[in-house]
Amino acid sequence: MTHAPVIELDGVSVRKSNCALLDGIGLRVSRNEFVGIIGPNGAGKTTLLNVVAGFEKFDGRLRLFGRAESWKRTRATRMRVGYVPQSFEIDPSFPILAIEAVLTGVYGRTGLFRSPGEPERRRAVELMEMMRIAHLASRPLGHLSGGERQKVSLARAIIQRPEILLLDEPTSNLDIAVQMEVLNLIADLYERESMAVLYITHDFNLLPKCMRRAVFVNRGRIVFDGGIDRALTGPMLGGLFDCPLETFERNGRRFVSFG
């Protein structure tokens, strides 16, 4: 069944000091689609995510949920787009507990002059239980490990009940076991919640199984948009990253290594 597109970009460009970070990008993403955004460093992947998130000024047309949008967003639109950054550092002394950090995700939804109530707190605890970090709820966020903080960040975005989830290399800087755990959580959340997901990654050996579409970005342009099986081949990836790469299969999964 084909769903209506929730993200539509048409001729979207971002220029900084005469340099095109994005150059006439066109992209449509439907509800319930999980799309991998893949490309070398400086290709424009994060800029693309920032345009959709409303953090970046752009030329061209962007429609979210069928409505034309600029970089300035209404609160209602922002609440429908969740964002998970790369793992971030925080001062260990910073005065915020893990559960409070999760609850910041509902602040937009609760609106001004109102604090999150018991239902929001229950939902935060539920999400933290699902991510196996409920026992850390009353710990200062800065005392958590990088992986635990990334789970808090994921819970913070999900409590927002987004219809679009933007993930900017959410497993970078995490060890392999935690990467696997975060990846499984993302796949679980995708199955449970009805969301379109844009997922930036460099690591082809750790792709969620639910990612069935890949978009290759290079020099600010989309150079490939299609099924993950067609994307994950030695010649395709080697061409994108400009180095010899080959793929092989083991236990039904495809892996990438230097050719």
Next chain:
Amino acid sequence: MVEHFFEGLTYLPVQRALAACILCGLSCSLLSVFIVLMRLPLIGVSMSHAALAGAVIGTLVGFNPVACGFVLCLAVAGILGPVSDRSRMAPENMLGIFFSFLMGVAFLGMGILTRTKAGALSLMWGNLLSLSRRDLVLLSVITAVLLVFILLFFKEIRAVLFHRKLAASSGVPERAVYYTLLLLTGAVVSSNLSTVGGLLIFALLIQPGATALQLAYDLKIFFLVSAAAGIAACVAGLLISYVFDLPSGASVVLVATGIFALAYALSPKRLRRRPHSEEPAL
């Protein structure tokens, strides 16, 4: 000797000085939370130099130097946020540029000035015992506005202090909150120039927040500890300066440093980390 201070409280200038101390301690320490957690230590000194530059310009063109200082301080606070956001420069770098530019303007103006510079320079030192009723009313109004803003938008302030981009992504009006906090910083600094002065206010914008950072993990307690430290430093500083006939601004700053040193020495955050640091080196 302390009785001497209580006797002095029957005099209007001493009453005003005490009220101003409490208001100054409260307003600066509340802002100190924002300045310490967002790591903007240069903001106080930039604002006070904006006030000095404004006062010098005012003296040059024949306007009220204090009013001109207040206006320029607010103008700098108003443009700082949008300029640093648009230029994509870290706010602390932008503050460094503003600070040096304003210092240049102030010194250039003082070089050109042929009349007395006392009106402009008084903003750098302040004088608690020569406060007018108007000074006190202005300080009360700005402290009240700051307090109401924090009480009404506490959760939005928490989200912005935690992570501006994440706050924006969840629908919090982060720019409005951040820019308002910058504007309030300008207003608080300029309204306190007559009390502790532009040079020493820097300490009151850092030390209470830095004290709370040693003691609190909860943001509400953080604000309370900071406010208590700020008010205690101002009142105790005034008392010491009155009793021992010392400069009031310097006494306030030294007491604030003493409170910070005590908090640092007793910090549960620091003491809790100690066992790890005592692990034998391999």
